[in-house]
Amino acid sequence: MKKKSIILIGFMGCGKSSLGRKLAKAFHYSFYDTDSLIEERLHKKISCIFAEEGEEFFRKEETKQLRLLSENEESFVLATGGGLPMREENVALLHSMGTVVYLSATPEMILSRLQKDTSRPLLAHTEKEERVRSLMKERHPIYLAASDYCIDTIEKSFYAIISEMEKKGLVTARK
Numbered sequence: 001m002k003k004k005s006i007i008l009i010g011f012m013g014c015g016k017s018s019l020g021r022k023l024a025k026a027f028h029y030s031f032y033d034t035d036s037l038i039e040e041r042l043h044k045k046i047s048c049i050f051a052e053e054g055e056e057f058f059r060k061e062e063t064k065q066l067r068l069l070s071e072n073e074e075s076f077v078l079a080t081g082g083g084l085p086m087r088e089e090n091v092a093l094l095h096s097m098g099t100v101v102y103l104s105a106t107p108e109m110i111l112s113r114l115q116k117d118t119s120r121p122l123l124a125h126t127e128k129e130e131r132v133r134s135l136m137k138e139r140h141p142i143y144l145a146a147s148d149y150c151i152d153t154i155e156k157s158f159y160a161i162i163s164e165m166e167k168k169g170l171v172t173a174r175k
């Protein structure tokens with residue numbers, strides 16, 4: 001199995017999809033996003049999947065999606081859902097595909113970015129600030145353990161993050 005892809009993990013709203021899209025474009029990789037792939041495959045928004053089928057169903061779909069991606073021969077940049085690395089099985093699949101990069105952020109950054117967001121079911125029905133802080137505290141060590149590299153995104157532009165990744169040798173331009 002190949003190990004040439006770049007996998008972005010991290011908390012909701014840390015910039016995985018936006019950065020991933022820019023990274024893929026700059027270095028000529030394909031770009032995928034697990035949430036979008038699941039939505040396309042099931043013809044349903046993530047919030048609908050959570051509401052109609054429940055979280056456990058969604059988590060199984062995430063693993064299914066990773067298995068499908070791991071059969072893909074091309075190299076790609078992959079943005080993953082924030083909860084995906086919580087399953088050990090998923091982490092093993094990510095490592096089989098490529099280099100896993102954790103984009104770390106602070107609760108303040110996430111809260112300001114997701115202030116008006118209504119698309120994340122895990123943040124929809126509770127007090128947002130408390131929920132973000134406790135989920136981040138729980139997940140941060142798991143993201144760290146699941147990643148090959150951690151990039152601190154605090155007060156950095158996408159351009160600065162991409163050039164840091166390039167300097168670290170995490171990404172090289174494809175023809």
Ligand code: S3P
Pocket residue numbers: 010011012013035046080081082083084119120121122
């Ligand atoms: C989730 C994160 C979301 C999405 C779903 C669950 C999570 O993706 O997969 O709402 O458990 O953190 P983003 O990280 O892209 O927001």
